[in-house]
Amino acid sequence: MISSPNHISNGEEDDKCVPRAAVYKMIKDCTQHIRVSSEAKEFFVQCCNEFIHTIALQANTVCEQQTKKLVLPDHIVTALENLGFTSYKTNCINAMETAQEEMAQKRRKLQGKSTSIYTDEELRQQQELLFQQAREEAQQLEEDDWARTQELSKEVLRKKIEATRTDDDNYDD
Numbered sequence: 001m002i003s004s005p006n007h008i009s010n011g012e013e014d015d016k017c018v019p020r021a022a023v024y025k026m027i028k029d030c031t032q033h034i035r036v037s038s039e040a041k042e043f044f045v046q047c048c049n050e051f052i053h054t055i056a057l058q059a060n061t062v063c064e065q066q067t068k069k070l071v072l073p074d075h076i077v078t079a080l081e082n083l084g085f086t087s088y089k090t091n092c093i094n095a096m097e098t099a100q101e102e103m104a105q106k107r108r109k110l111q112g113k114s115t116s117i118y119t120d121e122e123l124r125q126q127q128e129l130l131f132q133q134a135r136e137e138a139q140q141l142e143e144d145d146w147a148r149t150q151e152l153s154k155e156v157l158r159k160k161i162e163a164t165r166t167d168d169d170n171y172d173d
Contacts (some may be wrong), residue, residue, distance in 0.1 A: 018048045055079050 023045045027036055036044075056071075058079035063071045073096055080088055116123060 016049075018052065019043060020045050023048055054083065058083055 001130075017039055018039075024041055027041055027044055055076060059071050059075040062075040062078045062082070066075070068075070073093075078090065080086065080092060118126070
């Protein structure tokens with residue numbers, strides 16, 4: 001599927017690729033005493049992407065054969081074996097376990113840290129202030145409603161009195 005160094009060039013496809021910087025760093029780490037051309041580096045990136053794509057397709061096939069809807073690490077290991085990469089199995093499992101442990105450590109660290117810039121006491125004070133403001137606003141609305149009701153009642157009473165006077169005036173005639 002690799003057609004040319006420009007095969008993966010637009011932003012949409014770049015989102016589906018291994019980060020070039022990561023591949024370049026691996027190349028540099030593996031070839032410390034050798035210079036690697038830009039074209040060769042780009043070819044490495046494309047090979048990595050193609051390898052991952054092939055493994056992903058095979059893992060998806062394994063997943064479907066097992067009538068599962070979620071690709072699991074076991075499906076990837078089976079895909080490696082099906083494609084003849086059994087020698088990578090141990091390294092891949094070790095890498096996965098290391099990554100899982102690192103993620104677990106990060107989660108544990110984040111659970112202990114507050115994500116707020118405020119202390120719990122400051123947050124409680126702010127919350128109480130907001131509650132107080134809400135109570136005051138509700139009280140003001142209630143008072144405004146009461147005042148409007150009083151005004152409407154007075155207006156209705158005034159109109160009734162006027163209607164009664166008018167009726168009385170008409171009755172006297």
